[in-house]
Amino acid sequence: MVLSFSRRTFVDRALALGAIALSSRSLTAFAQSNPTSTIASALRLGRRLRRGDITQIQWQDSIGPLMQSLTADELSDAVGLEALRRRARQVPRGMSMVPVPLLDTLDHDDGAAMRVFFFRAGRTDPPHCHFNSVTAHMVLSGRFRVRHWDRLREEPGRFVLRPTRDRRIGPGDLTSISEQRENAHWHEALTDGVLIDIEQGRLDPSRPPRSRQMLDPTTPPRRDGTIVAPALTVPQALRRFG
Numbered sequence: 384m385v386l387s388f389s390r391r392t393f394v395d396r397a398l399a400l401g402a403i404a405l406s407s408r409s410l411t412a413f414a415q416s417n418p419t420s421t422i423a424s425a426l427r428l429g430r431r432l433r434r435g436d437i438t439q440i441q442w443q444d445s446i447g448p449l450m451q452s453l454t455a456d457e458l459s460d461a462v463g464l465e466a467l468r469r470r471a472r473q474v475p476r477g478m479s480m481v482p483v484p485l486l487d488t489l490d491h492d493d494g495a496a497m498r499v500f501f502f503r504a505g506r507t508d509p510p511h512c513h514f515n516s517v518t519a520h521m522v523l524s525g526r527f528r529v530r531h532w533d534r535l536r537e538e539p540g541r542f543v544l545r546p547t548r549d550r551r552i553g554p555g556d557l558t559s560i561s562e563q564r565e566n567a568h569w570h571e572a573l574t575d576g577v578l579i580d581i582e583q584g585r586l587d588p589s590r591p592p593r594s595r596q597m598l599d600p601t602t603p604p605r606r607d608g609t610i611v612a613p614a615l616t617v618p619q620a621l622r623r624f625g
């Protein structure tokens with residue numbers, strides 16, 4: 384118990400220093416010894432963001448080293464992946480999302496969420512943007528193409544985006560979004576694959592809840608490199624991209 388407390392204190396102090404301190408070998412050793420505590424630390428990171436102790440960019444810069452101090456296999460074991468897989472529905476398009484019950488056993492703030500996404504090869508989580516939240520996705524298995532855009536502004540029925548990254552990722556790789564950096568994303572499964580999603584929503588509790596917004600980012604770029612992405616309904620997005 385004493386050891387557990389001191390490890391937690393170490394991680395909390397590292398987190399309190401902001402984004403920079405989280406990639407140490409000591410943190411890696413800690414995480415490997417206790418994956419559940421690492422997940423608890425990720426939830427505390429969301430709490431710190433929500434309380435204004437760190438910025439959204441610091442959350443993004445910190446959540447990667449923190450979660451990647453676990454291997455994909457360690458994280459899969461910690462969340463009981465195979466039991467979750469048995470609960471996944473077969474879906475004709477898009478992916479199957481299963482909440483992670485471990486979340487309910489750990490302290491977390493309002494708006495926190497943890498889910499696993501199961502994909503068949505060739506399926507995608509259609510392109511969309513988020514509001515008032517940060518999320519991170521780590522690959523547990525398979526390979527994905529992931530594309531990101533900064534959300535520059537919203538106009539009636541559409542969003543102005545700037546493309547940022549388009550890459551192939553595999554087990555242990557992590558992507559993240561926030562209101563401030565790479566807010567829109569699109570995960571495409573190149574093989575059968577699994578992502579785990581760690582989210583902190585309701586960052587500003589005074590803002591009314593707003594679901595993620597599907598959009599079409601495949602319009603040609605304008606001269607300044609930005610694109611105008613029409614908003615889509617979920618059925619439209621699944622038909623076109625899922």
Ligand SMILES: [Fe+2]
Pocket residue numbers: 511513518568595
């Ligand atoms: Fe998303």
